[in-house]
Structure formats: structure tokens, C-alpha cells
Amino acid sequence: MRATTIHAPYDMRVEDVPDAAVVRPTDAVVRVLRACICGSDLWAYRGEAARQAGQRIGHEFLGIVEETGSEVSVFKRGDLVVAPFMWSDGVCDYCREGLTTSCEHGGFWGAVGHDGGQGEAVRVPYADGTLVALPADAASDERLLSALLTLSDVLGTGHHAALGAGVRKGATVAVVGDGAVGLCGVLAAHRLGAERIIALGRHQVRTDIARSFGATDVVAERGEAAVAAVRELTGGQGAHAVIEAVGTEQSMNTAVNITRDGGAIGFVGVPHGSGSGVDLRVMFDHNIALRGGVAPVRTYIPELLPDVLDGTIDPSPVFDMTVDIEGVPGGYKAMDERVALKVMVTN
């Protein structure tokens, strides 16, 4: 089969690799219908996250179950399914508590020895615990397929950020980051009943999507000017709930300084850079909480899925470029150069 591999920074290839196959009785093989490229994939692309030469990549996909191991009981050949960005056994302490990202047997797509989502098919460990069924007729609805694909990562991650930030009915929310996760954070905050949503971003295409997702205000400034602008919009107090969807020192620093006393930051941007940007003294004096991390999207899919299916929320506009499997390297280039917001891969 064809699959995307990474050989060195900026060296993405699409190659023939061994067909995905059931290895353990709890495995399934899923033929990928839709996959996509994540902002966090760019850290590998840019060489800022280490990869072995030839390693697979891609952690967001949905598709059709093609084969199941003898112990797979929930799914059968032909089922339409979506995969969260990590696999999980569904039965350990953490999975039962809903923290599937801490599963004792969990792992990441594209880890050494494992298939990635940006390929024709994927061996799915712990299929019963990992996969979530989608209605079969969704396969023929292009827009809906795009929307459902966001359940594998960015929608659930935005939802995790909104929960971490303590978004509730009537809250004022600020969102740092205008990537797909930040935009899904806007959508999630709106869904949870936020009254006012301030999106920080300077790219009008993106802030237009933010507005269509429920943002009531846009702040184009950065750094201290952004802090001042959010303060001005909130009567000097800051936002009750702040979503941090970037992960740099500057973005975290901005998040800390625009949070209202007693409020919280939901952080889902993978932390990188030399410093943390977390000023503990500011957080201490103002009782600002920090909650978040890698999102247990497997747990969130059953909650979010009905709203996607009935159109209550439509995250599909985060995709603004589509490639086929052979076009994946070009998709990375487009996202790295910020020509594309998020690239979908069709098989």
C-alpha cells in the first residue's frame, strides 16, 4: 500500500510499504477514507520533534473496517469508523475514568513499528477500545465526512481546552491561536454556552472562520498590545476562560495575562520553546488555574458526534485544502508556509 513517510526534516515521501494487517487478535485494519495533516505534524516536518528515517506519520483518520482480529467484537468488516489520535485499550483504570490518553496500553499512530493515518490503511491496536462507529450513510456526504474527521483530533482538542478553561454558560472566553485547534476551541466554547468569545488572530481568513464559529470579537494585536486589547474589551478584568492553542512561551504568557482573577487557562498547544511563559507569581496573585494537556478525544467523541451529525456544529471549514495521498508532501509545504490552514487527504 501507499503511505507517507518522513525521512528527514522537510523530506516527506509517499512510498510503497507493507500492507496493513491484523497482527494481534484485538487489532483491526481500517482502510482510510479521509486523513489530514495536523499542526503538530509540522514539528516533525521542521525537525523540531525527532523521527526515525522512514517513520510513518499522520494521526487523524476515518475509514472503513476491512479486517478484524478474532477478539474484536464491537466492529466488523464494512463499518465506517473514526479513530482518535491515540489508541487505547478501553478497559484500564485511566480509560474507565475517561483519560484515554494515559491508557496503560495506549500509543500514537506513526510510532515506530506502527502505521500512520496518512496512508491507505492502518492497523488499529485495541480496535474495540479505540474506534468509534459512524453512521454508514455519512460516507457519501463530503461535507459531513470532513466535519466527522475533526473528531479524530482538533474538535475534541478544542473541546478539551474549553473544559480546561472552565467555559460555561455566560462566560467570557478568549482564544489564543488561530489554527484549527484554536478555531475548534471557539466552536467548543460557543457550544458550551459562552456569551462572549474573543479570538486572537491576525489572519483574516482565519478570524472570519472564528466569527462564523461564534467569536464575537477579534483581537489582531500580539504580546502586550493583545493583553491591553483584551483587557479593554472586558472592563479591565480579562476573560473568565482562556484557551491556549499554540504552545509557545509568548502565547502562554499572553494567556496568563488576559485571564480574569479566579479564571482558568485551558492549554492544549503542545509546549515547545525554551521557557514556559507561565508566570507563577501572576497566577498566584490572581488565582489563575492551568488545566489541559493532550486531549482524551476518544472520550469526547460520543458526546460531540451527535452535534456534528445533526449539524448543530460544523467544524468542516477548518479544511481549506485537499490533496490525495500522493499530494501529502505538498500539503505539508502549504501548511508550513501558512498557505493552508489545514489539509485534508482523500483516498
Add this chain to the structure above:
Amino acid sequence: MRATTIHAPYDMRVEDVPDAAVVRPTDAVVRVLRACICGSDLWAYRGEAARQAGQRIGHEFLGIVEETGSEVSVFKRGDLVVAPFMWSDGVCDYCREGLTTSCEHGGFWGAVGHDGGQGEAVRVPYADGTLVALPADAASDERLLSALLTLSDVLGTGHHAALGAGVRKGATVAVVGDGAVGLCGVLAAHRLGAERIIALGRHQVRTDIARSFGATDVVAERGEAAVAAVRELTGGQGAHAVIEAVGTEQSMNTAVNITRDGGAIGFVGVPHGSGSGVDLRVMFDHNIALRGGVAPVRTYIPELLPDVLDGTIDPSPVFDMTVDIEGVPGGYKAMDERVALKVMVTN
């Protein structure tokens, strides 16, 4: 009247100062019956927190209302009252939400131009919002007075840490810090139903108090050895709820590394030192939350007071040395040298 003043690092004096008096109609004057020295006072004592020469000090006290301004309606001369470690107006947005430490008109005892608790009397701004009434007959019960005095700071701060850490019935809790706040954190966690409480500390007098407050295990190690010990006690997982009651880079680092995935750190140690000790990547990978800060003890006193009055909890053992007002400088020396855990001042 006599009051404690700080003139330079390690230069504490007890001097004649102008009598406390009502200045604004919302003021009351409280004659101090009991005050104490806080671990955070030592930062001023050691010159690590700046003070003007001659500034008053002390932020924990209870006493008798001696005089009230014309707009004070809740209290009258002769009432026994306890003061939280900050004053607050009781009516602003933040006070109504319970975050009295962010009060628009709030302030700290001993701030320039204000009386401190380590003196014979204190002018209390916003007396109706700030003070909490105690039963008159408590004044004749030495043990109870000591216990009630902890409501001004350390008991409420321990409670804030326990709430921040998400302590709930059945939880496993770890407490970093064996000072009075850490010990009150143990007491608060026990009160909130923690099943297992691991106290980190190497001073047996203190860890004995921790055990009497409800600690089920004591870890004497520090740094990586402490992390390993807590992991071993918790089946490798760490504690659901971790109370950080020190505020150094090392203590925070320990707290982050002994928290179970999906758990939280309640931090109430005033942050100091060059680094934060907060490893965001560890927090991200394991979904560890950080919540806390300066404790709104004014809000907690009404909840904690009944349990102190009926003896359900008795925090009085945190005091292991008593001085009169003239002995306050010696009390600082004893706490700085860790000869005393917490010093009470009687008037």
C-alpha cells in the same frame, strides 16, 4: 500603642506607634488578643521581600472590637472577631463571587500606612466585609483561641490548597511542605474525605503533627527520591491531588512529578526563586492541572468555623511557641532557624 516594625533584614523592633484609630466610617479598631508569625513573614525578615524601614508587619490576628466607624453595622464594641489576612469590602464583583483576595478595595495588613497584626491594635478597613464574628465565650478558652487564630490564614490556606488539588472523598493526596500551611493542608484534606494522605517532610516533630492531622504515610526523602517513594506508595501512579505549600522551584518540581495523570496540584506556597519548577511538558503529557494562589480565606471562614468550634478539627498544634508582643523579634529568630514551627503572640 506597641507594635512590631521591620527596619531592615533581621532587624525587627517593637516600638511605640500612634494608637490605631477609626479614620474612615467603614473602619473598626480591633484590640488584638492573639496574633502570630507566618512563614511568609520570613521573606520580609530575610530581606527577600522588600519593606520600607519602620513598616508594620503581621497579617493574622483575632481580637475584640474596640471602636467602630459610623457606617459599620455588623459589629459593635466588645465583639470577638477574627480577621482574614487581607481586608476586603465584601460587596464588589470579586467579593460576591468569593474571591475576596481580588477585592477592588482590598489590601494587606502591614502595607505602608496600615497597621499590622503583630501589635496591640489594628485599624480594620471595611470592617463589615472583612471581619468574622466569633462566639464571645471562646475568649476564655486558650486552646480554642489558638485554633480559631488559624482561620486568619493557615487553615483557610490549607483548605484552598486542598480545593485547588481537587481533594475529594476517597482520594489519595500528597502534601509537599511540612510548615503550618502544609500541616493545615493535611487537616483540610482529611476533613474533605481523603482516604490516603502522604506527607512529605523530614522533621519528626512536624510529621508527627501531620499524622495526628490525618496523614497515613510520611515520606522523608527529597527530590527524585521523594518522587520515587510517592510513586512506590501509589502503585506507580502518583497522587490524585497534590498540595504544594512551599513555593520553591524544587518543591513545585516534586509536586508535578508525584501527581497522577489527570490529577491536580493545589499551590499555595508563595512562588519565589529564579525558576518556576513547572515542567509544562510533563503537565501536558499527563493532563496535570495547577490551581491555587493567594487563598480567599474570608470566604472559607464561615465554612470552617463550625468544625473548629465543635472540635471536628483542631489546628492548634501548629503553634509550638508563644511570645508576648515584646518577644516578637525572638519569635522571628526561632522560626527563621526552624527552632519553632509557628509562633503565637499573646497580648
